Amino acid sequence: MSEVAEKFARLTPVPAYQMVAEAIEREILSGRLRPGDPIGTEAQLVRQFGVNRSTVREGIRLLEQSGMVQRDSSRRLAVGLPHYDQLATRASRALILHQVTFRELWEATMALSLATIDFAVERATEEEIAVLEANIDATEAAIDDPAAVAAYDSEFHVMLEKTARNRVLELAREPSNMLIYPTTHVAVQGTEQGARRLVEAHRMLVQSLKLRDKELGQLWTRRHLNDWRKGFERGGNDLDQPVDLVTAPSATA
Amino acid sequence: MSEVAEKFARLTPVPAYQMVAEAIEREILSGRLRPGDPIGTEAQLVRQFGVNRSTVREGIRLLEQSGMVQRDSSRRLAVGLPHYDQLATRASRALILHQVTFRELWEATMALSLATIDFAVERATEEEIAVLEANIDATEAAIDDPAAVAAYDSEFHVMLEKTARNRVLELAREPSNMLIYPTTHVAVQGTEQGARRLVEAHRMLVQSLKLRDKELGQLWTRRHLNDWRKGFERGGNDLDQPVDLVTAPSATA
DNA sequence: GGCGCTATGATTGTCGGACAATCCGACCCG
DNA sequence: CGGGTCGGATTGTCCGACAATCATAGCGCC
Numbered sequence: 001m002s003e004v005a006e007k008f009a010r011l012t013p014v015p016a017y018q019m020v021a022e023a024i025e026r027e028i029l030s031g032r033l034r035p036g037d038p039i040g041t042e043a044q045l046v047r048q049f050g051v052n053r054s055t056v057r058e059g060i061r062l063l064e065q066s067g068m069v070q071r072d073s074s075r076r077l078a079v080g081l082p083h084y085d086q087l088a089t090r091a092s093r094a095l096i097l098h099q100v101t102f103r104e105l106w107e108a109t110m111a112l113s114l115a116t117i118d119f120a121v122e123r124a125t126e127e128e129i130a131v132l133e134a135n136i137d138a139t140e141a142a143i144d145d146p147a148a149v150a151a152y153d154s155e156f157h158v159m160l161e162k163t164a165r166n167r168v169l170e171l172a173r174e175p176s177n178m179l180i181y182p183t184t185h186v187a188v189q190g191t192e193q194g195a196r197r198l199v200e201a202h203r204m205l206v207q208s209l210k211l212r213d214k215e216l217g218q219l220w221t222r223r224h225l226n227d228w229r230k231g232f233e234r235g236g237n238d239l240d241q242p243v244d245l246v247t248a249p250s251a252t253a
Numbered sequence: 254m255s256e257v258a259e260k261f262a263r264l265t266p267v268p269a270y271q272m273v274a275e276a277i278e279r280e281i282l283s284g285r286l287r288p289g290d291p292i293g294t295e296a297q298l299v300r301q302f303g304v305n306r307s308t309v310r311e312g313i314r315l316l317e318q319s320g321m322v323q324r325d326s327s328r329r330l331a332v333g334l335p336h337y338d339q340l341a342t343r344a345s346r347a348l349i350l351h352q353v354t355f356r357e358l359w360e361a362t363m364a365l366s367l368a369t370i371d372f373a374v375e376r377a378t379e380e381e382i383a384v385l386e387a388n389i390d391a392t393e394a395a396i397d398d399p400a401a402v403a404a405y406d407s408e409f410h411v412m413l414e415k416t417a418r419n420r421v422l423e424l425a426r427e428p429s430n431m432l433i434y435p436t437t438h439v440a441v442q443g444t445e446q447g448a449r450r451l452v453e454a455h456r457m458l459v460q461s462l463k464l465r466d467k468e469l470g471q472l473w474t475r476r477h478l479n480d481w482r483k484g485f486e487r488g489g490n491d492l493d494q495p496v497d498l499v500t501a502p503s504a505t506a
Numbered sequence: 507g508g509c510g511c512t513a514t515g516a517t518t519g520t521c522g523g524a525c526a527a528t529c530c531g532a533c534c535c536g
Numbered sequence: 537c538g539g540g541t542c543g544g545a546t547t548g549t550c551c552g553a554c555a556a557t558c559a560t561a562g563c564g565c566c
Contacts, residue, residue, distance in 0.1 A: 108421035111368030168361035
């Protein structure tokens with residue numbers, strides 16, 4: 001909006017491989033190619049676009065990583081539904097490169113979790129509640145193993161997001177999750193009885209779903225995240241340090 | 254967690270071009286290569302990895318789109334800081350492919366906006382408030398041009414996010430923004446005096462920053478988004494229709 | 507000495523062709 | 537019908553080549 005009117009647009013000769021990628025992308029986004037549909041073979045694309053196979057291959061690679069095309073069984077390429085994990089992985093790496101702090105992560109997670117619990121309280125079904133409770137039981141059974149507790153905790157929150165039935169929120173949360181949850185085992189160890197508090201919080205969250213009590217859900221979401229924060233700090237970490245691969249090792253996977 | 258123990262892990266021979274990409278990515282994420290650093294020339298990479306140039310090029314393409322490597326001036330490749338726009342573009346396209354509904358978008362935006370306004374109220378500086386007010390004045394001056402109003406509105410909210418000083422939240426919001434704001438001009442036209450209500454909401458939001466009044470900020474954030482919703486529906490749209498390129502045309506850019 | 511122009515080498519983008527490994531499908535056999 | 541074999545198709549990788557473009561070092565001119 002506030003840019004000066006420029007005489008000439010920037011000349012950017014677009015490489016052929018980019019044009020190939022964009023052409024395929026257009027087909028996908030327009031709906032003419034639907035997820036699951038096979039993209040032609042490389043030879044076909046060569047004929048259609050009139051470029052060399054190397055060029056076609058480079059174009060395909062551009063789309064491959066974002067999940068817009070996937071390698072089918074064997075190695076054939078097909079249109080893919082980008083899964084959130086892939087996008088979230090990219091996003092979380094970007095956050096690392098931008099050196100965001102754990103504080104930012106924590107603040108955002110708090111906001112998103114509060115929204116999530118609200119919708120989950122509205123929409124949770126009996127089955128979902130049962131599955132969540134099963135997860136809590138499993139967590140309790142493994143309560144002396146911080147790594148297992150962290151894994152169950154991560155699973156619990158993923159399931160909770162699903163019950164909120166909002167995929168936009170789900171996608172928005174995932175990058176933070178990928179960076180925060182790897183630190184849970186640290187946080188759980190940091191607090192005396194940390195794992196037990198975690199289990200208690202989960203139980204109360206599920207309770208809020210049962211009672212359809214948003215206040216309760218929000219209360220325990222806050223407590224749960226505050227616990228994480230205290231544990232994180234007690235573990236010798238500073239909330240204002242940038243997220244990195246050392247403290248968030250699983251982001252490399 | 255709940256998967257059956259399987260005898261053998263899946264055999265996935267990793268293509269060389271992927272290994273090239275992963276190797277470069279590791280260097281970047283580990284910090285040995287920093288944003289701005291030039292990646293070697295293709296010939297160098299050929300020597301280092303011991304593969305053909307075509308292979309190296311395919312590997313580079315994998316990283317190019319996510320913004321992890323960028324074309325410097327000229328065409329030289331350098332390590333890039335992935336900008337949120339790029340990630341958000343990917344993400345918003347994924348949302349389209351997943352056929353998320355405007356309702357999901359609206360719900361998520363509401364939650365994120367409420368969090369944003371809270372932090373903005375805490376952290377806004379005099380300068381930022383002045384810039385926001387300038388934007389509102391400009392909006393008011395163009396109040397009869399729905400497209401311009403929509404553009405200023407988008408700019409306003411981007412600036413508001415900056416004042417919240419939470420990059421995680423910023424990144425989380427962006428995909429929704431990219432899909433929602435293109436519909437603003439529709440929503441503004443739908444409501445009688447829609448543009449004026451929009452300006453009023455913006456003014457009150459800035460007012461809340463000045464007074465450091467979170468309640469006021471939340472109130473007007475809700476009103477502002479409810480206005481969008483009403484306008485959207487009055488424009489003949491259904492909140493439960495999936496987001497697509499027709500209603501969100503700028504996502505193609 | 508500073509500035510603009512040019513020549514030279516380096517680098518990228520694109521092309522053509524080639525080959526091994528693998529996959530798919532058809533076919534055959536017990 | 538299950539299992540093995542064979543041939544074509546497809547991908548992954550390599551090699552070599554060339555035009556266009558960029559970077560840089562000189563070189564001449566003021």
